[in-house]
Amino acid sequence: MIPAPIAVALDAPDLETAARWASLVTPHVSTVKIGLELYLRYGPDVIASVRGASGVQVFLDLKLHDIPNTVAGAARSVARLKPAILTVHAAGGAAMVRAAVEAAPAARIAAVTVLTSLSEADLERAGISGPPDDAVRRLAVLAVGAGAQALVCSPREVAAVRAEVGPDITLITPGVRPAGADTQDQARVATPERALADGADLLVIGRPITGSADPGAAAAGIAAALRKASPTAGRDM
Numbered sequence: 222m223i224p225a226p227i228a229v230a231l232d233a234p235d236l237e238t239a240a241r242w243a244s245l246v247t248p249h250v251s252t253v254k255i256g257l258e259l260y261l262r263y264g265p266d267v268i269a270s271v272r273g274a275s276g277v278q279v280f281l282d283l284k285l286h287d288i289p290n291t292v293a294g295a296a297r298s299v300a301r302l303k304p305a306i307l308t309v310h311a312a313g314g315a316a317m318v319r320a321a322v323e324a325a326p327a328a329r330i331a332a333v334t335v336l337t338s339l340s341e342a343d344l345e346r347a348g349i350s351g352p353p354d355d356a357v358r359r360l361a362v363l364a365v366g367a368g369a370q371a372l373v374c375s376p377r378e379v380a381a382v383r384a385e386v387g388p389d390i391t392l393i394t395p396g397v398r399p400a401g402a403d404t405q406d407q408a409r410v411a412t413p414e415r416a417l418a419d420g421a422d423l424l425v426i427g428r429p430i431t432g433s434a435d436p437g438a439a440a441a442g443i444a445a446a447l448r449k450a451s452p453t454a455g456r457d458m
């Protein structure tokens with residue numbers, strides 16, 4: 222069975238929990254995602270712990286955002302850990318995105334457009350007016366022009382971004398919630414089936430899986446629903 226194109230966000234308070242979640246979900250999903258909570262506590266060791274013997278893809282979600290020289294150094298530092306995907310903020314600018322791409326050539330650099338936790342009202346308060354789609358599309362084009370091979374956007378914008386950047390860019394969508402699930406701190410959300418149908422390549426899902434009493438069963442359930450909705454899903458991720 223092809224693992225589903227899901228990156229499970231291992232936002233755990235400790236390494237043991239993260240490794241347990243990883244071993245429960247890896248039969249069902251293509252990727253596990255390590256974010257700031259684990260990486261800032263444990264550093265590079267966390268990668269080997271969650272990768273385990275499964276060979277699952279590791280997505281390192283550090284959302285680098287600094288001047289180009291500093292981001293190049295940071296990307297070079299983590300490149301030796303061989304993450305499949307490494308995130309930077311597109312808002313850092315074209316030179317910064319390019320610096321990450323050049324410093325970590327073996328990783329797929331994914332540029333975060335507009336965080337999925339931000340609503341149109343939040344953006345307005347930060348001085349960015351108009352629908353989130355506009356800012357997302359602008360940042361997507363900037364990042365791809367600078368060499369980013371992947372983009373992070375919400376499932377609400379994924380169809381518009383796909384139309385803008387074409388078929389060769391990997392589109393990654395957090396802000397995914399099964400129908401009826403609590404949206405928590407996410408503002409721009411859609412269901413896994415919708416995200417996939419609209420053109421996402423990899424769905425980031427954290428708490429709907431890891432907050433369940435049985436993360437393995439939760440991952441298997443979402444993977445089965447995706448397979449039913451789109452039988453060829455996951456061939457590339």
Ligand SMILES: O=c1ccn([C@@H]2O[C@H](COP(=O)(O)O)[C@@H](O)[C@H]2O)c(=O)[nH]1
Nearest residue numbers: 230256335336337395396425426427428
């Ligand atoms: O715009 C973004 C970029 C990254 N994330 C990360 O994805 C997961 C989502 O977790 P849930 O529990 O499914 O909400 C989390 O690790 C974020 O850091 C995002 O949500 N939005």
